[in-house]
Amino acid sequence: MAIIIKPISPPLRPLPPCRARRPPLQPPPSLVVCGYPKSSITSCPTNTFPYLPAELHLQVIETIAARIPSIPNSEQPYDPADFATLCACSLVCKLWLNTARTKMWAGVRLSGRLRSMALVDLLEAYACGCVLRLNACNDDEHNRLAVHEKGCPRGRLSIPSFAPHTMHLSVRETRGNPWDPKWLNDALPYLADHLTCIRTFVLERVTWEYLSSRSRKTCLESFKHVKELTLCGCSFRSPADMCEFLAEFDKLEALTLDGVRCSRLDATWVNAQKCVRLPSAGLKVVGMRGAPMETILEWIMSGIEHRKGTDNDTRITTVKLGGVGIAEAQVVGRFLWELGGNLRELRVGFDQDFVERGDAFIDHIDLGQNGRLQELHIFGLVVPSPPPPDPLEEEPQEQPASLTQLTSLLSSIRSSIRALSLAMYPADIRAISTVDFEGLARVFKRSEWAEVEEVRVVISNKGECGLGTVVKQQLSVLNDRRVLRVSVGFDERQVL
Secondary structure, eight states: OEEEEEOOOOOOOOOOTTSOOOOOOOOOOEEEEESOTTOOOOOOOOSOOOOOOHHHHHHHHHHHHTTSOSSOOSSSOOOHHHHHHHHHHTTTOHHHHHHHHHHHTSEEEEOSHHHHHHHHHHHHHHHHHHHHHHHHTOOOHHHHHHHHHHOOTTOOOSSOOSGGGOOEEEEEOOOSOTTSOOHHHHHHHHHHHHOOOOOEEEEESOBGGGSOHHHHHHHHHHSTTOSEEEEESOEESSHHHHHHHHHTOTTOOEEEEESOEESOOOGGGGGHHHHSOOOOTTOOEEEEESSOHHHHHHHHHHHHHHHTTSTTOOOOOEEEEEEEOHHHHHHHHHHHHHHGGGOOEEEEEEOTHHHHSHHHHHHHOOGGGOTTOOEEEEEEEEEOOOOOOOTTOSSOOOOOOBOHHHHHHHHTOOSOOOEEEEEEEESSHHHHHTBOHHHHHHHHTSGGGTTOOEEEEEEOOOSSSSHHHHHHHHTHHHHTTTOEEEEESOOOOOOO
16 A cells, blocks of 8 residues: 655735735645555644634733732732743734733833833833834925934834833832932933823832922823822922822822821911812822821812812722821811711721720711721731739739720721721730720621621731630621631731
8 A cells, every 4th residue: 555645735825015924824735545445544744833813822911911910019919930921921922022011011110220211211212113113104205304313322123112001100219318310300201201101100219309390390291190199208398399299190099198208397288278279089099108197188178178069079988097196086087077978998007096095086086977888997906915913912803905995986887897807916815815805796796797798807916826716706706607807927918
């Protein structure tokens, strides 16, 4: 028996010159069998592979990109190997490059002159190549000569820029003498010109008055459309200057201030609503810690009062406040009362004063006005250890219950709570035994807590054993409903 293989050559068809050339699919060779019809035939291998559908390409990239957050933080960590894999995918072909770069360049973090100016050079090269491509299709000789005379000292690239894919920008100024040259002055105007689709803008360790007038102008003009703004460790000259800066972002929906300070307090802040512009009407999320809380909340409340009853009424749904002390209790209480039924989530971190003078907090903060509150997260519940018993006493005195102010705060809630978390810092097992669990158990039996889905208690103390067991025994009313979650160890969650 003889097997003769005759390959059939594919027909030649001209391809349009403007489209990308791809090798044509080779059909399998035809088999002519000489001999018996039931002879065993071995298929001939081909040198080409079939093309995969575009959906499979996208699925490969999206599977890897889904594990990488746009802005990594402690609550959303990621494996650096995933990002390295995503970079490797971008080198496969143009299809994979265009798909992978959407996630690769979704978030940009800059914290030094070397990398920041390298990014500026890359953006300039993309922009120059784009101008040359546009003018190459134009028959106007004047435009060609203008581009040729301008030149591209940084080089040019022939593929579209990644700038439209960048949605999150974080810049961190380097430390040094206050009036030393700052790399942000050199890079910020270029970043503002090219990165026009930013939705989240983060400024760290930036002193606003030390920036040049050009940097400040381009920053406010180009990034005024951002939806989320975060200031960490920034400085302003006065509260009025800070509020004027924040008022420039008229599309803002989320504002976070962490460690923001003012060098001096001016007397013009007495009538804040007459001195500065109002905050964004679309503001929904407010977070503060280590910032002039009274100043900012008064400014936001002036905007709420001014727009009340109009179509642009400000409706804040999420509030995150850290380091709340006695001095801020009154303004925080008035701010929560002003929000009323719009508030859905509240995160509040108390300082040491809450344990020592908790009744003063309860006098100002009343959650009964927030009729639609669904989530409540409380941080900073420090529980000191009671004094040791006197061995000379025949009947040891009963220790007074601690955190009774927490029970009073939860008792004022009139809405159906869906989630509650308490971050406790007990000194030892004797301290956790003094917590007013009996009062908390009575609160959790009320109708407002009938639909609660999770009550999480985080105990930040690994040195003592049995702390979690004590909480489960005391809050058996929640443990029987299987909604109680007790975690012992370091609390990685943050107020902001």
